[in-house]
Amino acid sequence: MRPVIGVICDVKASGGHVVHGVTEKYIYAVANGAEALPVLLPGTVSAVDAAMKPERLVLDEIFELVDGIFLPGSPSNVAPHLYGDAPYEPPLPSDPHRDDLSIPLIRGAIERGVPLFGVCRGFQEMNVALGGSLFQKVYEQPGHFDHREDASLDIAGQYAPVHDVALEPGGLLEGLAGAPRWKVNSLHGQGINQLAPGLTVEARAEDGLVEAFRVTEAPGFTLAIQWHPEWRFWDDRLSSAVFAAFGAAARLRAERRGGRALKAAQ
Numbered sequence: 001m002r003p004v005i006g007v008i009c010d011v012k013a014s015g016g017h018v019v020h021g022v023t024e025k026y027i028y029a030v031a032n033g034a035e036a037l038p039v040l041l042p043g044t045v046s047a048v049d050a051a052m053k054p055e056r057l058v059l060d061e062i063f064e065l066v067d068g069i070f071l072p073g074s075p076s077n078v079a080p081h082l083y084g085d086a087p088y089e090p091p092l093p094s095d096p097h098r099d100d101l102s103i104p105l106i107r108g109a110i111e112r113g114v115p116l117f118g119v120c121r122g123f124q125e126m127n128v129a130l131g132g133s134l135f136q137k138v139y140e141q142p143g144h145f146d147h148r149e150d151a152s153l154d155i156a157g158q159y160a161p162v163h164d165v166a167l168e169p170g171g172l173l174e175g176l177a178g179a180p181r182w183k184v185n186s187l188h189g190q191g192i193n194q195l196a197p198g199l200t201v202e203a204r205a206e207d208g209l210v211e212a213f214r215v216t217e218a219p220g221f222t223l224a225i226q227w228h229p230e231w232r233f234w235d236d237r238l239s240s241a242v243f244a245a246f247g248a249a250a251r252l253r254a255e256r257r258g259g260r261a262l263k264a265a266q
């Protein structure tokens with residue numbers, strides 16, 4: 001039986017309503033790359049109707065249900081006040097209702113030894129949740145490249161590999177890749193400024209920007225990647241290996257706690 005992986009939703013306004021959703025490529029990679037059952041986790045329910053009271057999922061209930069947590073990428077940014085920075089004027093795109101759940105969810109997963117995997121925004125929110133900070137505009141930082149996609153290209157062009165990362169010797173990614181370098185795609189305006197305490201760098205871009213890390217003392221799989229391994233993961237050996245390793249960690253947790261929580265509840 002497949003392990004259950006919770007996938008955190010973006011919270012967006014659409015046509016006068018509020019929508020909690022995840023881009024399909026992430027759901028597909030969890031289902032087929034990690035071979036898990038994806039379960040979408042809504043962010044905080046906002047008061048779109050004055051009669052509704054804000055409501056957030058309860059962490060203990062989530063961790064009874066899931067064997068792993070996946071944090072997908074998103075065009076939105078982690079709120080700067082969460083790492084002690086002031087917002088830009090006009091403000092950059094944000095998603096406070098996702099932040100409301102993702103930050104405690106990340107800390108809760110690590111405390112409980114639940115496998116955790118973050119991509120792009122998920123990578124950035126893991127660093128912030130653990131006490132690190134972000135550059136709000138990497139492309140304005142002296143000495144750094146512009147890591148944003150070329151918006152004039154079609155989607156396949158935007159997600160094509162564009163730069164190398166150096167994989168840390170002895171790290172998880174170097175072991176999975178069986179190589180010291182890998183060519184990756186790049187679609188982010190923000191990036192790590194201060195790396196949070198307790199994280200070990202797994203990969204760096206040629207300008208020195210941290211592109212992947214793991215939580216050093218975490219008992220299980222706890223990885224974050226700035227690029228997009230979910231994009232056509234089956235075409236890339238390292239992307240396939242990363243999702244397979246995440247799924248294997250979630251499966252191990254499911255076995256250790258006696259099978260799928262959904263089945264036990266029947």
Ligand SMILES: N[C@@H](CCC(=O)NCCCC(=O)O)C(=O)O
Nearest residue numbers: 073074075076120121188189190
């Ligand atoms: N807003 C942040 C996060 C970048 C990110 O997650 N991009 C993904 C966009 C669409 C997707 O493929 O899901 C930044 O710009 O740094």
